[in-house]
Ligand SMILES: Nc1ncnc2c1ncn2[C@@H]1O[C@H](COP(=O)(O)OP(=O)(O)O)[C@@H](O)[C@H]1O
């Protein structure tokens with residue numbers, strides 16, 4: 001990576017503002033997945049060891065520039081303290097202002113202060129220079145460890161970097177290294193698996209992958225846009241009518257570039273989008289008009305698993321079917337299992353794909369699970385991430 005990291009500068013005794021992505025799922029006041037907090041521990045522990053005064057900042061949810069009680073970071077501070085074996089994590093009730101400055105003043109080397117949700121301020125998402133300056137006034141150094149929010153040009157992810165020496169944290173560095181290496185010098189055969197439901201979000205990724213992958217496996221709800229484009233009946237399946245020409249173009253481009261572009265050959269269809277649906281397996285050209293494609297079929301699973309197991313690098317984003325319902329979970333499970341078994345290096349991105357791997361208890365068999373969904377997609381599309389661009393070059 002050509003950006004400076006926290007290891008490249010002297011942080012001892014300095015006030016270090018660390019932007020983290022502690023945007024974790026919280027249900028009824030309980031954090032249900034603390035992966036994103038755990039993943040920042042290397043940076044935080046490094047700063048403690050170095051004797052920095054650590055000021056942590058994060059967003060949580062989308063409170064739209066106002067204080068929303070359920071999005072306070074109180075539980076997050078508690079969990080972080082637990083993960084640090086009981087080390088105190090002070091929690092500010094605001095993110096800027098005199099009270100926060102006073103709390104920062106009191107920090108000793110190695111102490112931690114977590115600011116309140118930066119999205120309680122309208123200036124955050126607007127990347128207001130004045131708000132960025134107020135944040136910067138709290139510290140001597142800026143560290144961005146929030147890979148999950150690196151695709152956002154906000155005051156705490158981008159604006160602040162213009163006021164302070166700005167470097168990456170260790171999680172940010174790891175994410176960029178793993179994804180960067182995968183895409184720039186891929187081990188081959190390189191297989192990309194794209195599924196899920198957000199056709200619009202994933203089209204750009206497929207376009208870029210056509211230039212670098214050897215195999216592209218398409219599954220999930222996005223497959224039906226390709227089928228419709230080829231003139232098949234798709235019944236009530238998910239489709240993006242505006243992307244039909246583009247989808248057809250991808251199939252052509254794959255041929256030109258000698259990329260093996262796989263679409264499902266059989267489908268699990270349901271007569272309803274529910275656990276109680278009647279289910280049948282049909283070949284792709286036999287989807288009944290009033291049924292809906294909800295998973296890849298057994299023949300497809302076998303073909304996809306075979307490709308995955310022969311790959312040296314696998315990048316997977318998006319489930320193969322509606323894995324939340326057991327009837328339509330087998331395709332995603334088969335792909336997760338193949339990723340777990342392959343000797344190739346496996347990278348998983350996207351919140352739902354990671355949740356699926358967890359559900360099948362295969363998450364620990366993946367080589368890298370990215371903490372960023374949108375961010376990893378934009379990275380794979382070849383887009384520059386504003387939170388990274390703003391950091392100091394080496
Ligand atoms: N054939 C399908 N029809 C409708 N929804 C689907 C289908 N296959 C997968 N899905 C849904 O796609 C969702 C995940 O899509 P997406 O958000 O694009 O993935 P990710 O979060 O991994 O990037 C899951 O909730 C899953 O139920």
Ligand SMILES: O=C(OP(=O)(O)O)[C@H](O)COP(=O)(O)O
Pocket residue numbers: 021023061062148149152351371372373374375
């Ligand atoms: O959870 C996040 O995005 P992700 O679900 O795409 O990984 C990040 O914290 C960014 O949050 P945002 O999409 O509200 O800017």
